[in-house]
Amino acid sequence: MPTMVVEIHVPLLPTPHLPQGAHPFPWIEEIEDFLADLEDQGDVEVFDDGEEHKDTYAFFVTGSGEEHLLAVASRVATLPGVPAGTFAVVSDDEAGEFGRGDA
Numbered sequence: 001m002p003t004m005v006v007e008i009h010v011p012l013l014p015t016p017h018l019p020q021g022a023h024p025f026p027w028i029e030e031i032e033d034f035l036a037d038l039e040d041q042g043d044v045e046v047f048d049d050g051e052e053h054k055d056t057y058a059f060f061v062t063g064s065g066e067e068h069l070l071a072v073a074s075r076v077a078t079l080p081g082v083p084a085g086t087f088a089v090v091s092d093d094e095a096g097e098f099g100r101g102d103a
Contacts, residue, residue: 002092005047006069008076009056013083027081028057034079035059035072044072047093066090 010031014024023029028050038044038061045063052058059076061069073088 002094003062005060005062005091005093006073007089007091008059008073009087011083011085012055012057031076
């Protein structure tokens with residue numbers, strides 16, 4: 001039976017006004033830390049490492065119901081420094097392609 005996974009897609013937009021040489025996407029580490037904290041609390045499971053997908057960076061969470069996982073995605077979207085345009089896709093661990101919500 002497939003396991004529900006919520007993909008959180010964040011546009012790969014560089015953070016403005018960073019010091020020269022700084023990583024252009026500091027929000028990636030901030031989101032990873034946020035999700036790791038939730039995982040440590042038992043709220044969700046980080047399904048897989050985040051990765052670039054087209055023009056977004058995708059994070060994957062599972063281990064709870066759809067409503068709760070979408071609420072986590074909403075919280076991610078409102079973290080300071082996270083670019084506007086973040087969206088979530090409900091999928092499963094057998095999906096053939098990212099961002100489509102189907103297997």
